[in-house]
Amino acid sequence: MTHDGRLIRGERTRAAVLDQALLLTTVAGLGGLSLSQVADALGVSKSGLFAHWRSKEALQLAVIDHARAQWTDRIIRPALQAxxxxxxxxxxxxxxxxxxxxxxxxxxxxxxxxxxxxxxxxxxxxxxxxxxxxxxxxxxxxxxxxxxxxxxxxxxxxxxxxxxxxxxxxxxxxxxxxxxxxxxxxxxxxxxxxxxxxxxxxxxxxxxxxx
Amino acid sequence: MTHDGRLIRGERTRAAVLDQALLLTTVAGLGGLSLSQVADALGVSKSGLFAHWRSKEALQLAVIDHARAQWTDRIIRPALQAxxxxxxxxxxxxxxxxxxxxxxxxxxxxxxxxxxxxxxxxxxxxxxxxxxxxxxxxxxxxxxxxxxxxxxxxxxxxxxxxxxxxxxxxxxxxxxxxxxxxxxxxxxxxxxxxxxxxxxxxxxxxxxxxx
DNA sequence: CTATAAAAAGACCGACCGTTCGTAAACATA
DNA sequence: TATGTTTACGAACGGTCGGTCTTTTTATAG
Incomplete structure (x- = not known):
């Protein structure tokens, strides 16, 4: 975070990586997720991913969290209020x-x-x-x-x-x-x-x- | 086949490869099947597999056939006669x-x-x-x-x-x-x-x- | 402006992958 | 035994993978 509360660079790329990874998951599944493909699709270096997650497994778990959070906030919660x-x-x-x-x-x-x-x-x-x-x-x-x-x-x-x-x-x-x-x-x-x-x-x- | 009806070498290894491949399927799934692992587990050269199937995809389809045949002959057919x-x-x-x-x-x-x-x-x-x-x-x-x-x-x-x-x-x-x-x-x-x-x-x- | 720390880049590693090729052994047949 | 074919092998290729460096860029704070 910056002092005025906006997202700094790292958090923006982190979110972009999670979005892209979740998208690529639909191609070859979560197990077939490729860090290289994620990085290339974003125009980002592959090594940069390891600055945010220490391993591929950590990123995969983060993708699960991401999917969970997305669908929970946008779908399940509104549904439960129906x-x-x-x-x-x-x-x-x-x-x-x-x-x-x-x-x-x-x-x-x-x-x-x-x-x-x-x-x-x-x-x-x-x-x-x-x-x-x-x-x-x-x-x-x-x-x-x-x-x-x-x-x-x-x-x-x-x-x-x-x-x-x-x-x-x-x-x-x-x-x-x-x-x-x-x-x-x-x-x-x-x-x-x-x-x-x-x-x-x-x-x-x-x-x-x-x- | 030989003239007396026994299995020749090629068909024996072919069957062994299918058995081993089906077994390894339980580890990482059909998609995660590795030709190297199949060959190593059998003590067979990896290149020899390509003498029987032209590609990995062809072997995967053969594994499906193998599983289908096994369970059909040994399980479904006897069950239908119960x-x-x-x-x-x-x-x-x-x-x-x-x-x-x-x-x-x-x-x-x-x-x-x-x-x-x-x-x-x-x-x-x-x-x-x-x-x-x-x-x-x-x-x-x-x-x-x-x-x-x-x-x-x-x-x-x-x-x-x-x-x-x-x-x-x-x-x-x-x-x-x-x-x-x-x-x-x-x-x-x-x-x-x-x-x-x-x-x-x-x-x-x-x-x-x-x- | 400068100092500083975070962030991204890029080269590189070893391992494994599927695949190809040339060659040698094992085989059925005659 | 001689022959032609089937079968298996070993080496190597090009490629991708996850992961580790070092270096450069960038944005912020003083």
Whole structure:
């Protein structure tokens, strides 16, 4: 920091490197991240990266932090402030499931990809990714919980089964994220998901419309 | 082949290379496969590999074929010949779910890992893996179908929902395969899965025991 | 303006990578 | 045994990698 509070050079390049690294992650994954490519893409010397992070692994962990911070601030936090509850699932869909397709899935895709990539390699990154993916799935589970709960309550299922199937749905969402990202499968899967939710939301026998 | 039908030298080393490559895949994934490591582990020269496959990509595709052939012949085909039907789910568990834990999950883990690893890199391998994973999930879905169907029929759900949740279970199984492979999470997750299935199987109100 | 410390640059290292080539051994066949 | 082919080898190439230096530039403070 300078005395007037603006970012000094180092912090600006640091942020730029993290952005570029996160971008390149979509090419060959977090494990395939190349310091040379990051530096070249930014027009920056490769050695300069080692002034900010002592190793490639440190940079990779920083990229995870970066992704986490980005999606937390811009997506999860606003989502948690959205209207909640089971009373009007279709309204919830408009505000939560709509942005879910556009914003949440890419984030889940990143963590799921990285998780699978590092799954076979013991180390700090793998453990970190496992924790991240768990957090992410918890959020996805919360998103899907309303729909599943509605259907199961109608069917008279016990709470245990609800929890189990809810978790399955969260896992399913993350798992299918990369596949969903590719058209035209994306549209078909999206339509299937919405067709599954719509009758539950509009069926007047489930819950009465709020007056 | 020789005139008497035995394997000649080339085919033996070719098979050995595929075995070793598939083994090393568990270390750094299919993308992290190193021809040098494969050759060194076998005590074979690295250049000799190029006499059998023209490039690394060709070997990777061959490894996929190898994995596919192995698990198809030794696991899927015997499984499809196992006793079917819903009459005794618990017996089905003994024969199908038991081997499912031991044999099927590693196979699904391989394809899921590879699929995620190559998801971001367009190319022949990614397309091939997508097809493989689809096939594998189809099988897993069939394995899990009996259990889900039982539970849902009791709850009076419609066929559409059954299909949807069955597919979710298949996806879930593949997704969680790498996680399940690590103890002690494996035991806990296995117990959770079995605890979920056991009441469905032993509940006499679902289906009567066969006489 | 000068002094000073942070930051970026650039040359360089050893290791490993996939790949190619020329050559030698092992083989089936006759 | 002689022959032609298959198979494997060793050396080397060009390239990229992560990482370590030393040097130069830059921005700030006094």
């Amino acid at each position: 209207p909640r509850g089971l009373r009007r699932l279709w309204a919830v869909h408009d505000t939560r499931l709509g942005f879910y397709e556009a914003e949440v899935l890419p984030g889940g895709c990143f963590f799921a990809n990285a998780h699978f990539e590092f799954n076979a390699r013991p180390g700090v990154i793998r453990d970190r990714l496992a924790a991240e993916l768990t957090d992410w799935m918890t959020f996805l589970t919360g998103v899907a919980a309303d729909a599943v709960t509605l259907g199961e309550l109608r069917a008279g299922a016990v709470a245990e089964d609800i929890a189990y199937q809810t978790e399955s749905l969260g896992v399913c969402a993350v798992m299918q994220a990369p596949v969903l990202g590719r058209a035209p499968t994306f549209r078909r899967a999206r339509r299937a998901l919405l067709d599954h939710l719509r009758p539950l939301a509009t069926d007047p026998t489930i819950l009465p419309e709020p007056t | 006793p079917r039907g819903l009459r005794r789910l618990w017996a089905v568990h003994d024969t199908r779910l038991g081997f499912y834990e031991a044999e099927v999950l590693p196979g699904g883990c391989f394809f899921a890992n590879a699929h995620f690893e190559f998801n971001a890199r367009p190319g022949v391998i990614r397309d091939r893996l997508a097809a493989e994973l689809t096939d594998w999930m189809t099988f897993l879905t069939g394995v899990a179908a009996d259990a889900v169907t039982l539970g849902e029929l009791r709850a009076g759900a419609v066929a559409e929902d059954i299909a949807y949740q069955t597919e979710s279970l298949g996806v879930c199984a593949v997704m969680q395969a790498p996680v399940l492979g690590r103890a002690p999470t494996f035991r806990r997750a296995r117990r959770a899965l079995l605890d979920h299935l056991r009441p469905l199987a032993t509940d006499p109100t679902i289906l009567p025991e066969p006489t």
